[in-house]
Amino acid sequence: MRYRSTRGSLSANAPNFADILLAGLAPDGGLFMPESWPQIDAATLREWRALPYADLAAEVMAPFTAGAIDRDTLRTMARDAYGRFAHKAVVPLAEVEQDLYALELFHGPTLAFKDMAMQMLGRLFDHVLTQRDQRVTIVGATSGDTGSAAIEACRGRERLQVVILHPKGRTSDVQRRQMTTVQDDNILNIAVEGDFDTCQDIVKAMFADTSFRDEVSLSAVNSINWARIAAQIPYYVRSALALGAPDREISFAVPTGNFGNVLAAWAAKQMGLPIRQLCVGSNRNDILTRFLLTNDMSVRGVEPSLSPSMDIQVSSNFERLLFEMLDRDSERCGSIMREFRSSGRMNVPQDAWERIRTLFNGKTLNDEETSAAMRQFYAESQYLADPHTAIGLAAGRAFQEPGIPMIAAATAHPAKFPAAVHAATGLDAHLPPHLADLHSRPERYDSLSSELVTIQNAVRAHINR
Numbered sequence: 001m002r003y004r005s006t007r008g009s010l011s012a013n014a015p016n017f018a019d020i021l022l023a024g025l026a027p028d029g030g031l032f033m034p035e036s037w038p039q040i041d042a043a044t045l046r047e048w049r050a051l052p053y054a055d056l057a058a059e060v061m062a063p064f065t066a067g068a069i070d071r072d073t074l075r076t077m078a079r080d081a082y083g084r085f086a087h088k089a090v091v092p093l094a095e096v097e098q099d100l101y102a103l104e105l106f107h108g109p110t111l112a113f114k115d116m117a118m119q120m121l122g123r124l125f126d127h128v129l130t131q132r133d134q135r136v137t138i139v140g141a142t143s144g145d146t147g148s149a150a151i152e153a154c155r156g157r158e159r160l161q162v163v164i165l166h167p168k169g170r171t172s173d174v175q176r177r178q179m180t181t182v183q184d185d186n187i188l189n190i191a192v193e194g195d196f197d198t199c200q201d202i203v204k205a206m207f208a209d210t211s212f213r214d215e216v217s218l219s220a221v222n223s224i225n226w227a228r229i230a231a232q233i234p235y236y237v238r239s240a241l242a243l244g245a246p247d248r249e250i251s252f253a254v255p256t257g258n259f260g261n262v263l264a265a266w267a268a269k270q271m272g273l274p275i276r277q278l279c280v281g282s283n284r285n286d287i288l289t290r291f292l293l294t295n296d297m298s299v300r301g302v303e304p305s306l307s308p309s310m311d312i313q314v315s316s317n318f319e320r321l322l323f324e325m326l327d328r329d330s331e332r333c334g335s336i337m338r339e340f341r342s343s344g345r346m347n348v349p350q351d352a353w354e355r356i357r358t359l360f361n362g363k364t365l366n367d368e369e370t371s372a373a374m375r376q377f378y379a380e381s382q383y384l385a386d387p388h389t390a391i392g393l394a395a396g397r398a399f400q401e402p403g404i405p406m407i408a409a410a411t412a413h414p415a416k417f418p419a420a421v422h423a424a425t426g427l428d429a430h431l432p433p434h435l436a437d438l439h440s441r442p443e444r445y446d447s448l449s450s451e452l453v454t455i456q457n458a459v460r461a462h463i464n465r
């Protein structure tokens with residue numbers, strides 16, 4: 001499989017999976033996309049019903065890594081990665097109401113769906129870097145969950161230096177401590193004055209600064225890296241098969257921020273999974289749902305909410321969908337994205353917007369509605385949802401159709417957001433034993449302004465120490 005940028009054409013020496021894993025972002029500022037969509041036929045899908053999760057993940061990812069990493073190597077990595085998960089099904093489905101399911105993606109080491117991909121990414125980086133005898137510096141932006149999952153997956157790996165930028169004071173205490181209490185030498189945490197978009201902009205600016213990018217061998221673990229999306233596709237396949245696909249249609253609801261998770265669901269549809277609806281749930285940072293309703297993609301300031309991991313305005317992965325909806329016209333895609341960057345407003349052509357509307361529905365919940373949904377799911381179904389999951393479940397319920405299972409992505413464990421859970425339900429959500437002493441562990445992080453050179457110097461100092 002070869003890859004191309006959303007802002008460029010497929011060149012003769014187009015990169016393979018290993019190349020794009022290390023590159024993170026395309027040199028022209030676009031996002032990498034596979035040259036074509038692998039197809040899975042119904043007979044194959046039926047055969048996959050019997051596979052354990054790790055083996056299924058290797059099958060689903062193999063066409064994307066073809067030519068760079070073989071199926072057996074992927075399977076070994078996946079067995080190792082998912083063997084550490086706390087639930088033997090890895091991604092269990094809980095029926096919350098009739099035909100409304102929670103797909104629990106939070107049984108990994110850091111209790112959020114990010115572990116699903118990140119546990120694979122840590123191993124993929126190690127494999128490719130060892131083969132090439134190289135080292136890279138990963139700089140990641142987090143609104144709370146990507147950071148700890150990346151740190152957990154990469155800590156102690158000698159070919160990786162990891163710098164994670166989080167918005168100062170805007171994550172939950174549990175989320176911050178999961179990052180800042182890790183003492184491994186190859187990890188640096190920076191609390192940045194600003195919001196998640198500020199952190200994400202800094203990462204993109206570092207990629208645009210080609211001399212810095214080359215100096216530190218910059219790479220990415222955010223969902224701008226296609227490898228993240230590829231590793232998030234298998235759980236959509238697994239859960240749909242568990243409820244009868246490919247012999248019936250399934251719908252998904254996904255709480256959304258950077259648009260990576262729901263894009264993985266859409267990719268599964270491209271590959272042949274019979275997905276009927278894709279519903280996105282937003283908090284008050286509702287740029288995506290506003291766009292779906294009115295074709296208004298205009299950036300407003302990021303506002304703090306009960307679901308801090310979704311406090312995002314610029315949803316990076318939307319560029320991938322736009323590219324497809326423009327029939328892979330990379331010139332048009334690039335010019336729309338550049339204009340969006342300078343004006344804060346995206347002019348999506350009406351026909352592309354209409355195509356997107358046939359695929360996606362959106363629902364926004366403010367904090368009161370999120371709390372009410374958490375309370376209601378617990379009172380009526382004894383399902384304790386974290387605020388992000390509650391938004392996904394509520395969005396799913398809003399668009400349910402009779403006889404079609406609606407699967408909502410349960411993206412975080414309630415114990416990551418104890419204050420919000422307690423306020424909504426009166427319950428205390430306890431951390432599992434491996435994190436039970438989290439609040440007494442010493443923290444270590446730098447606090448810095450959002451100035452690009454300041455952060456670049458901190459990255460240099462970290463890798464040259």
Ligand SMILES: Cc1ncc(COP(=O)(O)O)c(C=O)c1O
Binds near residue numbers: 144389
């Ligand atoms: C718990 C949780 N739910 C939902 C999201 C939104 O996912 P995405 O950014 O892939 O849209 C995030 C962050 O990305 C998250 O951490």
Ligand SMILES: N[C@@H](CCOP(=O)(O)O)C(=O)O
Binds near residue numbers: 141257
């Ligand atoms: N919600 C994320 C934000 C970054 O998203 P990513 O999927 O692009 O890494 C977080 O928790 O950090």
